[in-house]
Amino acid sequence: MTSRFPIERIEARILDIPTIRPHKLSFGSISRQSPVIVQLWLANGACGFGEAATIGGPSWNEESPESIQHAINAYLAPALLGQDGACFEAALSRMDSACKGNAFAKSAVEMALIDAVARSLSLPAWQLLGGKRHQSLPLAWTLASGDVARDLEEAQLRLEQKRHRIFKMKIGARSPEQDVAHVSQIARGLAGRATLTVDINQAWDGNTARRYLPQLIDAGVTLIEQPVAKWNLEALKTLSATLGDRASIMADETVCTPQDAMLLARAQACHVFSLKVAKHGGLLRTRQVAAVADAADIGWYGGTMLETSIGSAASAHVFATLGTQHHGCELFGPQLLVDDIVTERMEIRDFELQLPDGPGFGVEVDMAQLNRFDRARTGLTSV
Ligand code: MUC
Numbered sequence: 001m002t003s004r005f006p007i008e009r010i011e012a013r014i015l016d017i018p019t020i021r022p023h024k025l026s027f028g029s030i031s032r033q034s035p036v037i038v039q040l041w042l043a044n045g046a047c048g049f050g051e052a053a054t055i056g057g058p059s060w061n062e063e064s065p066e067s068i069q070h071a072i073n074a075y076l077a078p079a080l081l082g083q084d085g086a087c088f089e090a091a092l093s094r095m096d097s098a099c100k101g102n103a104f105a106k107s108a109v110e111m112a113l114i115d116a117v118a119r120s121l122s123l124p125a126w127q128l129l130g131g132k133r134h135q136s137l138p139l140a141w142t143l144a145s146g147d148v149a150r151d152l153e154e155a156q157l158r159l160e161q162k163r164h165r166i167f168k169m170k171i172g173a174r175s176p177e178q179d180v181a182h183v184s185q186i187a188r189g190l191a192g193r194a195t196l197t198v199d200i201n202q203a204w205d206g207n208t209a210r211r212y213l214p215q216l217i218d219a220g221v222t223l224i225e226q227p228v229a230k231w232n233l234e235a236l237k238t239l240s241a242t243l244g245d246r247a248s249i250m251a252d253e254t255v256c257t258p259q260d261a262m263l264l265a266r267a268q269a270c271h272v273f274s275l276k277v278a279k280h281g282g283l284l285r286t287r288q289v290a291a292v293a294d295a296a297d298i299g300w301y302g303g304t305m306l307e308t309s310i311g312s313a314a315s316a317h318v319f320a321t322l323g324t325q326h327h328g329c330e331l332f333g334p335q336l337l338v339d340d341i342v343t344e345r346m347e348i349r350d351f352e353l354q355l356p357d358g359p360g361f362g363v364e365v366d367m368a369q370l371n372r373f374d375r376a377r378t379g380l381t382s383v
């Protein structure tokens with residue numbers, strides 16, 4: 001069989017884009033994002049873009065911008081050159097043979113591949129991923145300045161602008177008592193006007209979570225993301241069983257592969273999966289994890305690694321194809337960055353992200369902006 005879309009060239013570069021304010025999480029504070037942007041050219045001249053963003057170098061999980069760029073240049077690109085770009089699953093399997101793990105790196109390459117092929121066919125990427133089921137999704141914003149007054153100001157503005165009415169608070173860096181006080185103050189300030197969620201990013205042990213999560217729920221929190229370490233399935237299970245009638249427990253760092261999803265589903269250890277294209281290793285594998293959620297009566301949430309508009313639009317395309325049991329999405333990454341690398345961002349209207357149409361991921365990359373933030377030009381080093 002002749003190859004319809006031979007892969008000709010793949011390049012990966014690291015950008016450094018400052019954030020509009022420090023973003024504080026349980027494991028540190030970031031003031032810039034360093035996404036890896038992949039360009040993939042097919043022999044027909046079409047070029048697709050992909051992205052993998054990490055948070056705080058390798059502090060969210062094992063991969064860093066530098067390791068992602070290296071895996072792509074040294075192993076993943078050589079495994080794909082000359083192969084048929086239209087055979088997505090075969091490309092994934094070649095990448096798996098060349099390189100164990102490295103899900104973020106693989107996801108950026110697969111993204112660029114799907115964008116390039118979709119553009120060659122003049123189709124939106126969602127058409128190649130099963131078809132669109134949602135036109136828009138409720139869009140959360142994360143309050144993570146670390147300061148109650150500033151968080152409340154941010155939330156008020158976003159409510160007035162009709163952009164966000166789901167607010168996620170990043171906690172776990174301070175003492176649980178301080179976190180409960182912080183969340184309670186914000187909950188009082190926004191009473192009745194917003195849905196409140198928290199992300200603890202693995203910071204608590206099981207006993208701390210059992211003691212303090214009920215207090216957060218009393219304050220008004222309805223969705224609790226990754227309260228305990230990623231390995232702590234037993235604690236997740238107990239929390240889900242005991243708190244489940246008052247709030248939902250969402251797995252994030254614990255659910256990466258379809259096998260992780262199966263373990264969580266079998267143990268009935270959470271109510272929702274946070275889906276993220278990078279940690280699942282691509283758009284197709286995000287659908288596999290979502291399929292486990294669907295089969296196990298587990299909800300899904302459209303998560304982010306704070307990508308630019310490239311990775312966010314790609315995520316929007318796959319989220320657009322998923323089932324109805326969802327808790328909205330948090331593809332607000334572009335708004336957290338001082339500037340973007342596309343000519344026009346996805347639209348936010350009436351508290352919902354309008355899910356884009358094609359061709360490809362439906363966003364046009366501004367090459368001047370890409371060059372402006374390119375680490376090879378700015379000379380910045382790793383975080
Ligand atoms: C995470 O763990 O969910 C997503 C939003 C945000 O503020 O941080 C990320 C990472």
Ligand code: MG
Binds near residue numbers: 199201226252253
């Ligand atoms: Mg999270």
